[in-house]
Amino acid sequence: MNAVITGGTKGIGRAIADKLATEGYNLVLCSRSEADLAATKQALLTLNPSISVATAPVDMSQKAEVLTFGDFCLSAYDRIDVLINNAGTFIPGELCAEADGALESMIETNLYSAYHLTRKLVPNMVAHQSGxxxxxxxxxxxxxxxxxxxxSISKFALRGFSKVLRxxxxxxxxxxxxxxxxxxWSHSWAGMKDQLPESRLMQATDIADTIWSVLNLSASAVMEEVVLRPQLGDL
Ligand SMILES: NC(=O)c1ccc[n+]([C@@H]2O[C@H](COP(=O)([O-])OP(=O)(O)OC[C@H]3O[C@@H](n4cnc5c(N)ncnc54)[C@H](OP(=O)(O)O)[C@@H]3O)[C@@H](O)[C@H]2O)c1
Known part of the structure; x- marks a missing residue:
């Protein structure tokens, strides 16, 4: 099985990459940092030397780079079984006070990234009638x-995209x-580590284990939407 994970070097994406590598998936990963990609590839091949891992430095907010990355994925493996649109960015703020451009930046990174890469890879899945x-x-x-x-606007939009795709x-x-x-817990929350007990937030491995469940239902079932929260609720 072959899986593409965007933003596979840190946090949730990295935990998913670790899980799928352990389970024997070949991977294609991207992020903006070549050094992180090289280190991640090395670690994944140490976890499971029998898989292959292809990596590409990509800024997923840039349409042209996303389309080139789509071609890279299709050249890495004949068949794409799993696409995980994970790359995303969080710039906190209030609508009327946040910096000019915050909406555009997060729409590009959190929505257009998934839209353009999915459109590039879906024909491969359709050809195999699976994915x-x-x-x-x-x-x-x-x-x-x-x-x-x-x-929040960008993530509402991503959910809308996902529903239409479904x-x-x-x-x-x-x-x-x-x-x-x-x-x-991820890179984005690193600054809170000394203010909150480890148990207050979920672990990235919780999300990765959930993805594994999503991938292991019978052919006739799909998990359309999954909500996960810390046991003590939102912060
Ligand atoms: N952590 C949470 O509490 C939480 C909750 C709900 C949803 N999420 C969502 O889960 C996803 C992963 O979040 P995370 O917390 O694991 O984040 P993270 O630890 O900051 O990791 C983000 C990953 O995406 C990559 N990335 C970011 N911007 C990119 C870009 N423009 N192009 C390519 N790669 C990019 C990062 O690598 P580079 O920086 O090197 O590019 C990194 O590999 C995001 O979509 C986020 O919105 C997170």
């Missing part, structure tokens, strides 16, 4: 919260899942 597309949305995809600002692909053998995590 999984997993979109990493957020609890910000269905609720407003303090300082969610344009991040409807369009259900008769083509392709499963589409929207994953909506609450607060999860």
């Amino acid at each position: 999984y597309i997993i979109n990493m949305a957020s609890i910000a995809s269905f609720m407003a919260y303090p300082n969610g600002g344009s991040y 409807a369009e692909l259900m008769d083509k053998g392709i499963k589409v899942t929207t994953v909506m995590p609450g607060a999860t």
Whole structure:
């Protein structure tokens, strides 16, 4: 099985890469840092020397780079079984106070990235009449919260994209899942480590284990939407 994970070097994406590598998936990963990609590839091949890992430095906010990355994925493997649209960015703020350009920046990184890469890879899945597309949305995809600002708009939009895709692909053998995590320890939360107990947030491995469940339902079932929260609720 072959999986593409955007933003596979840190946080949730990296935990998914670790899980799929352990389970024997060949991978294609991207992020903006070549050094992180090289280190991640090395670590994944140490976890499981029998898989192959292809990496490409890509800024997923840039349409031209996303399209080139799509070609790279298709040249790496004849068949793409799993696409995980995970790369995303969170710039906190309020709509009327956030910096000019915050909406555009997060729409480009959190929505257009998934839209353009999915359109590039779906024909390959349709040809095989199978595949999984997993979109990493957020609890910000269905609720407003303090300082969610344009991040929330971008994640509502990503959920909308995911719902439309689900409807369009259900008769083509392709499963589409929207994953909506609450607060999860990752690079973005690093500054809070000394203020909150480890147990207050979810672990990235919780999301990765959920993805594994999504990939292991019977052929006749799809997990359309998944909401995950810390046991003690939102922060
Ligand atoms: N952590 C949470 O609490 C939480 C909750 C709900 C949803 N999410 C969503 O889960 C996803 C992963 O979040 P995370 O917390 O794991 O983030 P993270 O630790 O900051 O990791 C983000 C990953 O995406 C890559 N990335 C970011 N911007 C990119 C770009 N423009 N082009 C290519 N790669 C890019 C990063 O690598 P580079 O920086 O090197 O490019 C990194 O590999 C995001 O979509 C986020 O919105 C997170």
